Amino acid sequence: NAGVTQTPKFRVLKTGQSMTLLCAQDMNHEYMYWYRQDPGMGLRLIHYSVGEGTTAKGEVPDGYNVSRLKKQNFLLGLESAAPSQTSVYFCASSYEGARETQYFGPGTRLLVL
Amino acid sequence: EDQVTQSPEALRLQEGESSSLNCSYTVSGLRGLFWYRQDPGKGPEFLFTLYSAGEEKEKERLKATLTKKESFLHITAPKPEDSATYLCAVQDWLNTGFQKLVFGTGTRLLVSP
Numbered sequence: 197n198a199g200v201t202q203t204p205k206f207r208v209l210k211t212g213q214s215m216t217l218l219c220a221q222d223m224n225h226e227y228m229y230w231y232r233q234d235p236g237m238g239l240r241l242i243h244y245s246v247g248e249g250t251t252a253k254g255e256v257p258d259g260y261n262v263s264r265l266k267k268q269n270f271l272l273g274l275e276s277a278a279p280s281q282t283s284v285y286f287c288a289s290s291y292e293g294a295r296e297t298q299y300f301g302p303g304t305r306l307l308v309l
Numbered sequence: 310e311d312q313v314t315q316s317p318e319a320l321r322l323q324e325g326e327s328s329s330l331n332c333s334y335t336v337s338g339l340r341g342l343f344w345y346r347q348d349p350g351k352g353p354e355f356l357f358t359l360y361s362a363g364e365e366k367e368k369e370r371l372k373a374t375l376t377k378k379e380s381f382l383h384i385t386a387p388k389p390e391d392s393a394t395y396l397c398a399v400q401d402w403l404n405t406g407f408q409k410l411v412f413g414t415g416t417r418l419l420v421s422p
Binding site: 236288303 | 341343350351396400403405407408414415
């Protein structure tokens, strides 16, 4: 099993550009999450999904959109990137019996100039 | 909102030198405390869940304990491969009724041979 994979690993954007981060999991988990990790701050939840076709806002959702058309994939979109969105983005997944035991991907490092 | 504070921010140990990491939290009602390990350039990896004061969990050289106000991660006779950032998290409610994880900023542990 590959676990949780993320694409791309690293990306540089100019302010105003758009991009999509892809997360895939092969563990048949119901729950999926997008976090951002910034220096001096803990991981913060951007959006989450409790199942295929459903998404909801986390604690820092502004400037991001998500979609979960297939159970195994969770996409994070930035429509108009801003320098404040420079961060490391992590995707995670978990199953119903142990939601807090989250399996994280390797991360995507995003730099917005 | 629940707050999680970890100390020290960084810790340097010699191989075999035991020590403890601290995680203090403020909650209106603890629903679980979680420890994760994060290696440089990688996503966090789940270690332990603790639910009630007095509970202990062990894995190899690591032992996690929980009191009513804090948790400790004891590292006995550490090896260089234990070098990582250790993250602590508690559960909190989003206004959607979903339980999210609130992460601390972590303790960076470096074990020298």
